[in-house]
Amino acid sequence: MSTEADLAPEPEAPPERPGWSRWVIIGAALLAVLLIGATIGMFLTRLADGADDTATPKAGSVEVGFAQDMSTHHLQAVTMANWARDHSTDPEIRQLAFDIQSTQLEQVGRMKGWLMMWGQPEQAIGAYMKWMTEPMGHGHGGSGPMPMQPANGAPMPGMASDAEMAKMQTLTGKALDVDFLQLMLRHHQGGTDMAQYALDHSQLPAVKALANSMLTSQGAEMNQMTLLLKARGAEPLPAP
Template sequence: MTSTQPQDTETGDDGSSAGTTTWSRVVIFGAATLAVLLVGATVGMLITQARQSEQAPAPAAGSVEVGFAQDMSMHHLQAVTMANVARDRSTDSKIAQLAFDIGSTQLEQVGRMKGWLMLWDQPEDLLGEPMTWMEQPQGHGGHGAASGSASGAPMPGMATSDELAKLRSLSGKELDVYFLQLMLRHHQGGTDMARYAYDHADVPAVRTLADSMLRSQGAEMELMRQLLAERGARPLPFP
């Protein structure tokens, strides 16, 4: 009597089903990514609608609110890219979990900021020089308007194309260490923008988000320094 065999999705000794498992992970993470973005955008739009219902004018182009949302979205998306590499390729559970947490949190925040920009009738993407909404010539900590990065990255802390390519080429402990170094520097670079937005934004929701970034990324930076020390590595230089 012929019986129907269920499809086996576990990896056998010969590794023949690895492709199926990998594809399943891609589908799951892709769906999760879309869900996080939608949640963030919905939260952002609901908060902004509540503000507009109070007859408050929408922030204008060049304002702290719009500039912060545009620049920080761009900054965050690179962090998500780096986190996804570590999440998918690291064999260290501590690194993979940290990468997952960073990617999920920052993707939700990107959705929130893009939701604001949509309701403010402002472009989601940066059209001119970055960080021009930070009025102080030297900003906080020496990174003022349009200061960019000495390495050629668009904003402080961001990785260059060569650094991203190197991250993707590594594996094992080298991948883990380089990810921690890049992400720690990335967090350090975003701190100035978040602090400036917290100090100068007029929209309460923007200040709340900036404060949340400062708190969560502060804790993550401490953890990354600890993880680097455990692996006998040091942070990358940061101006």
């Protein structure tokens, strides 16, 4: 004999979430990180500078040049990390890529926040790294300024060329993981001199603090990537 519960209709399954909704959520999260970074950047700079207009960095200064060029440098790392996170099947690579993407996107937001508050364009006009006018004592023996044009034709040291980016996007499996690690390790190495120069020459505490944070976090990631490459039987690319 059937009971009332037996005759009740089966509850309907919830509708399947469309595939594109995942990307909408991820995109919204990334935008939120960028906006948070911009807000933090503006707040910290206002806190450090107060209301003194003479403390506002001008075009061509270390502070403006660093924010413009490092943002461009970082955004390529974010692009590479996003690709590796979405296409690698290795949990270690995916976690590393997520960490790099999250950290550098927040830092880009912070630097763009500074530029907005300083009334400066997000992109440098003319050649990159013109703000680095003093001889470098870090990694170049103090004999002269760091090279402005990398051998691979990329805009700044450590950055991947268009051909290298295109090649990475054709790879899968271990080949993709190794290529990503090699490109990202070189990318971090290339950004080190910019961060060190900003730390040594900027007059703004907020800029010096961010540069120091980059050196610390990327130094740890470079050590990690070197070990990950060794575990996969691969070597780093030549330093930029």
